[in-house]
Amino acid sequence: MWQPLWALARRDLRLALRSPAETFMGVIFFLVALSLFPLGVGASPDILTRIGAGVIWVLALLAVLLTLDRLFQADLDDGSLDLLHLAPAPLELVAFAKCAVHWLTSGLLLVIASPLLALLMALPPEAYWALPLALLLGTPTLTLIGAIGAALLVGSRRGSVLTALVVLPLYIPVLIFGMSAVDGVLLGLGGRTAFLILGAMLLAAASLAPFAIAAALRLAAE
C-alpha cells in the first residue's frame, strides 16, 4: 500500500522541483506583497513592529491560497487524477500524500522565509523563532483545509476566485490562533495555549480533511 504513495510523493516532488518558477511563486508573492506594506502604511518602525506579525500571517494565508490551484488541476488536465483513483492505495491516503508534498513545496518555504520577513518588518528578536514556529504549525493546516476547497472546485469554470470565497472563511481560526501565538510571545504573555491550539487544529485537520478531499475528488471523477 505504501509503495504507490511513495511513488506519488516522489513524482509530485520531482514535478515541483522541475518547475521552480511555479514552486517559488508563493514565496515570491509573500516577499513582494510584504514590501508593499511599508510603502503603503509608512515605513516608521513602530507602525511596522505593531502590524508586522499580522501582515505576515495574512500574506501567508494568501500565498498558500495562490498555490492551491496547482494541487489537483494539473492532474485533472493531464488525466492522472483518474489514475490516482485506480491506484492500489486508498484515495484518502493519496490526498494526504499530495497535501504533504504540497506543503513541502509551499508552506515550508514560507516558514523558512518568515524570519527574513520579520526582519523587514522590524519585529523584535523573539519573532525570529515564534513566527516560524507558529507558521510551521499553521501552514500544514492551511494546505489541508485549502485542499478541500481545491478538490471541490477542480474542473469548475471560475476556479480561483471561488476557491478564495470557499476557503478563506475556513482559514480564519488558523489566523486568529496563529496571531495570538505570535502576539503572546512578542508581548511577553507566553503564547503556549495558542501554540497548543494550533497543534490541535493541525492534528484534527490531518485526520479529518483527507476524507473530505477524497470525497470531493471522487465527485470530480464522476
Next chain:
Amino acid sequence: MHALANPLRFQKITDAVLPFVAWPAAVLAPIALYWALFVAPADYQQGDAYRIIFVHVPAAWMASFAYLGIAVASFVALVWRHPMAEVAARAMAPVGAVFTAIALVTGAVWGKPMWGTWWVWDARLTSVLILFFLYLGYMALYDAFEDPARGARAASILALVGAINLPIIRFSVDWWNTLHQPATILRRDGPAMDPAMLYPLLTMILVFKLYLVWVTILRIRVHLTDRKIANLRLAAESRG
C-alpha cells in the same frame, strides 16, 4: 425517507404542511410584535433600546438553525444520495444568509448605543460573520458547475465542513471573554431573563421559525417548478 425521494410525493407532503406553518406565522407575527414592542416592560438599564432583541435574537437563532438544517440535509444527500435533500438545502441557504445579515445589522444597530461602537471583532461577532461567508460560499459553489448534480454534491461537502463553525458560534461567548453577552436563554440553571420579556421573545422565535419553514417550502416549490420547466423545454426541443 426514501419515500420522500419522489419529487411529486415530496411536493404533496410540503403542500399539506404549508398551511400549518403559513397561517400560524401570519397570525402570530403581529401578535408577537405588539407584545414585544408595546406590552413587554422597558429594561431598567437600556430603556426601550433593548427591544431590538426581539428581532436580533430570533434572527441569529434562525441563522444557525438554517445552517444546521443545511448541514443535516447535506449529510442525508451525501449518504443516501437523496435528491430532495439537496433541493431543500439549497432552498434554505438564501433564507439563512438573509437571517444572518439581519442578525449582524441589528446587532450593529444595538451595539452603537450600548457598546458605543457598531462593530467589535470579538469571538461571537466574528464567528457569525464567518457563518455569513460560509452561506455565500455554499451558494456560489452550488452554482459553480455546468453539471448541477456536481455542484449540489460539492456544496453538500462544503456545508458539512463548515458545520464545525456552529458549536464555535454557540460556545464562543463561554470560551472567550466577549463584549457580547453570554447565553441568556439556554442555560443550565434556566433563563436569566424576566418572564415578561422571555415569553414575547420565545413567541418571536417561534414566528421566525415558522417563517423560515414557510419560505423554505416556497423556495423548494420554485426549484421543483424550475426543473419541471427545464424538462418540458428539453422534451419540446427534442420533439422539434
